[in-house]
Amino acid sequence: MKSPKYIKQPYLPSLDDKQWLVECLKHSPVKLVSIDAKLSEDLLRFWAEACAAANKPIFLRFPSGNQPLKKAHPVVRLWKQLFDRVLAFVLLVVLSPVMLGLVLLMQIDSPGPVFAREWLVGERGKLFLAIKLRTTEARHVTPLRRWLSKSGLHNFPQLLNVLQGDRGLMQSYCWTLADVVQLSSSTQRNLNAAETIDSWQVEATLKPAES
Numbered sequence: 001m002k003s004p005k006y007i008k009q010p011y012l013p014s015l016d017d018k019q020w021l022v023e024c025l026k027h028s029p030v031k032l033v034s035i036d037a038k039l040s041e042d043l044l045r046f047w048a049e050a051c052a053a054a055n056k057p058i059f060l061r062f063p064s065g066n067q068p069l070k071k072a073h074p075v076v077r078l079w080k081q082l083f084d085r086v087l088a089f090v091l092l093v094v095l096s097p098v099m100l101g102l103v104l105l106m107q108i109d110s111p112g113p114v115f116a117r118e119w120l121v122g123e124r125g126k127l128f129l130a131i132k133l134r135t136t137e138a139r140h141v142t143p144l145r146r147w148l149s150k151s152g153l154h155n156f157p158q159l160l161n162v163l164q165g166d167r168g169l170m171q172s173y174c175w176t177l178a179d180v181v182q183l184s185s186s187t188q189r190n191l192n193a194a195e196t197i198d199s200w201q202v203e204a205t206l207k208p209a210e211s
Contacts, residue, residue, distance in 0.1 A: 018050050025054035033058040037125070041177045048119050048127045048177075060125035060180065084169040088162035099156055102133065102148070109144045115157065120167070121175040128166035130174070131157040 025033070033051050035044065037060040044060075051058040092099075103114050116134040119127055133154040135145040148154045162169050 018046065018053075021047075021050045022053045025050060025056050028056075030056070032056060034061045035059070037062050037180055037183075039181075041181045044127075044177050044180065045119060051127075052129065058127045060121060060127065062125060080168070081165060084162050085165070088159045088169055092159050092163070095156070102153065102156070105144060106133065106148075109142050119177050121177075121180060122167045126166070128161060128164075130155075130166070131160055133157060 033047065033056055035047050035058060037044075039047075048058055106114050113134055116132055117129045118132065120130045122128050133148055133156065135141070135149040135154045145154075158167065159169075161167050167174055
């Protein structure tokens with residue numbers, strides 16, 4: 001048996017090589033990826049994109065809290081997901097003319113890409129690509145795009161994410177990667193006991209208290 005110092009170590013490309021990481025994930029037997037929420041926003045996005053290309057779900061791993069994770073009963077969760085998906089489908093069918101009208105107005109108002117995608121944090125810390133109307137990445141923010149953003153109508157396409165089971169229908173806000181990196185370790189431990197990330201938790205954590 002040779003000493004380890006005489007054994008030639010195999011060459012491993014840098015993890016900064018996204019294509020290599022994607023191929024590694026594709027050939028890996030792991031079924032999901034759990035990543036530390038303390039990483040930078042760029043690294044979180046890098047891993048999320050690689051996992052999406054490899055068709056592997058990715059979850060954020062938060063520090064363990066003192067309280068056990070509060071899990072809903074499986075039957076309750078199943079009925080909630082079923083209700084959300086059915087209602088989301090009905091809303092998509094009924095409101096599709098409104099959606100088409102908004103897309104046409106956006107094209108007339110400012111030609112260019114209509115839809116945008118953003119990584120958000122769903123239930124149990126799962127990362128998913130949210131679909132929304134593009135309102136902030138145009139050359140200039142027009143009154144129409146500003147109104148869509150303020151009214152929340154730019155999030156209308158996220159009904160497709162509800163259909164896919166990425167988020168809940170009544171979940172008014174999901175964390176962005178920028179939100180995650182702003183959280184302190186103690187805050188992450190406290191919120192780790194919650195099964196879902198709701199809007200009031202984000203607002204209480206990220207917004208300063210009013211004097």
